[in-house]
Amino acid sequence: MITSALILGATVFAQEPGRVPLQQKSRGLHGYIGFSSSQPKDRAMYGMGMGFYSAAWSLIDQPLKHFQIGLASGWILPDNRDNKDKPLAPEGTLARTWAERGPTWGSVFQTVEGGLGYWRGNRFRYGPPKFSMNATPQCYDYEVGSPGWSFFYDTEALPDDRLGIAQLSNRLLIPPDALPFEGKPRGKFFGYTYMALPFTDAIESKEGTAPVGDQAWTCFLSTANFKGPIAYYIPETWSKIADVFDYPFLHGRGLDSRPGLMGGGAMEINTVPQIVARDARGGIYSKIPKLSFPVDDNGQAVLVQDVISYSKEALYNDFLAWRKGGPAASGRFNMDGAFVAELSTRTPGFDQDGEPIEGVASTFDTHVFPDNTWGLVWKGGGHAPHGEFPQYYKHLEGKRVAISPDDVPKETGLLSAKFLLAEPGEPFTSPPTGSWKEPGAAAGPYSVTLGDSSKVTYSWYRFVDQPSFQQYDWNQEKREELQSFVEKIHRSWPIDRNYMPPPTTGELVTLDPALFVTPPEGLEVGYVPIVTLQESAGPL
Structure with missing residues (x-):
């Protein structure tokens, strides 16, 4: 019988008599598999929206413990290129302790991130990846991943004054453990775009308080069974940091006011376990989980396509005109306000236990294909079959070397x-x-x-009565104007319309049908489903 015990962060598995025990530990693999995207001449003009299509697939065949890898995703930062030397991270924030990010700390001030992936904080793993929104509004002091919770860090809802996402869709649930998919997707594409939209007017500074911009970064999805916006970050989510730390320099520098910047994207390999053992001569070897990719018959895997940045002409202008009494906006992104990026890439590097890994590049490499899609290409004679990451490594002085299964003692x-x-x-x-x-x-x-074997409990809230808005002392007129406008959106924007441009190639992935809800009678418009509890429904 195999037994295990947790010892100093590693799990030791009992073996046959006379054999050195196997040890499961962390830091099995770390690195980024990324791409870069070309930029328009006027990055600020095209800083009102960013999006792309990312492949969704089962990277692992079973839900693993202590595992976190993000599939291809991007990061949006506020455009503070005019600031060359003054800290954007106030004293007292977590990011300010990261001296290497100085002198401005611009890369860790505020971000919109998230995307597809597996996160070690997931409570309900089911094999395939999930999609989650995420943002860091206060220098990584906390993160906002759903209308009620952080990005998997805690199972208790965020404090009222840190809630930051407004649920917009009245047809789709947004669980705190992220959105699961139907079945096991194999390389079908998931589209998402964040668009800065003016749901409310900007607010000027009063008696030294922070001004608030009008940019609500709104998450649009494009899948086989759902298209359209699901939620947005309330502008005050970004502006409040200046008041919290009494730091006027931050006035007008957050994502509520500044255009966004996105320079590319990557798969972020963060937390991967390894099993370590010795051979008869004392040599050390390690194994990581089997990581599979959606390759075709030629050993090629397309992971990202249609990376696009948007100006106000794409949707912001029509959206604002509609809110001010003009004709209804269709919600479709106007491609006259779009910049389609050209992609580039370079060979990635990886490490294990902080030691560089050799041999991965002889197995596969990144590649930009002729149709401007980005992905991976497997080579002949590598250390793993086509579509798989090398799984075994020999420990040598100062490095790890990938080896094939046949070379493992x-x-x-x-x-x-x-x-x-x-x-x-x-x-x-x-x-x-x-x-x-x-x-x-x-x-x-x-x-x-849901398909991840979790039970989700939810209730219907009037849009402006949902928890995220209650921290703000808005007057009744502002609340009712916003409520009325959202009712127009619910009436006018169906979930089967193409808002994002369709993908250039491939099929769209399907969300778990159990995420879809129908408003009760009398609450068809202006009400949204807010998740209040997510718990295990039993074994898969």
Whole structure:
């Protein structure tokens, strides 16, 4: 019988008598597989929206414990290129302790990130990846990943004054453990774009308080069964940092006011376990989980396409005119306000336990294909089959060297060694008080079971009554103007219209159908489903 015990952060597996025990530990693989994108001459003009299509597939065949890899995603930063030397991260923030990011700390001031991936904080793993929004509004002091919770760091809802996402869709649930897909997608494409839209007017500074811009970064999706906006970051989410730290230099420097910048994207390989063992001579070897990619018959995997930046002409102008009483905007992105980037790439590097890995580049490399898509190409004679990352490594002085399974000594036991599987985690909960209670829900609770074997409980809130808005002392006129406009959006924007331009190539992935909801009678427009609890529904 195999037993295990957790010892100093590593799990030791009992072996046959006389054999050195296998040890599962962290830091098995780290690195970035990325692309760069060309930029328009006027980056600020085309800083009102960024998006692309990213391949969704099952990178691993089982839900693993202690595992985090983001599939191809991007980062949006506020455009503070005019600031050359003054800190954007106030004293007292987490990012300010990262001296290497100085002198401006511009790369860790505020971000919109998230995307497709596997995160070690996921409580309900099911094999395939999930999609999550995410943002860092206050120098990584906290992150906002859903209308009620952080980016998997805590199962308790964020404090009322840190809620930052407004649920916009009245047809799709946004669970805190992220959006799952139907079945096991194999390289079908998931499109998402963040567009800065003026749901409310900008607010000028009063008595030294921070001004608030009008940019609500709104997440649009493009999938086989859902198209359109799902939620947006409330502008005050970005501006409040200046008041929290009494730092007027930050006035007008957040993503509520500044254009966004996105220079490219990457797969971020963050947390991967490894199993370590010795051969009969004392040589050290390691194994990482099997990582598979959606290759075609030629050993090629297309991972990203249609990387586009947008100006106000794409949607902002029509959206604002509609809100001010003009004709209804279709929501479709006007390509006259689009800049389609040319992609470029370079060979990635990887490390294990901080030591460089050699031999991966002889197995596969990144590539930009003739149709301006980006992905990977496997080579002949590498250390893994086509479509797989090298799984085995020999430890040499100051480095790790990728080897094929045939070169792994049998006495190590690595070939048959298994990694620890993830189990359902603690439930995501919300409080029965504060913004969740007052003014409260109009209907519910209701519940559904998702394909990740979690049970989601939700209630219907009037749009402006949802928890995220209750921290703001808005007058009744502003609240009702916003409510009325969202009702127009619900009436006018269906979920089967192309808002993003369709992908150049390939098929669209399908979201888990259990995410879809229908508003109750009488609440068809102007009400949104807010998740209040996500818990295990039992084994998959």
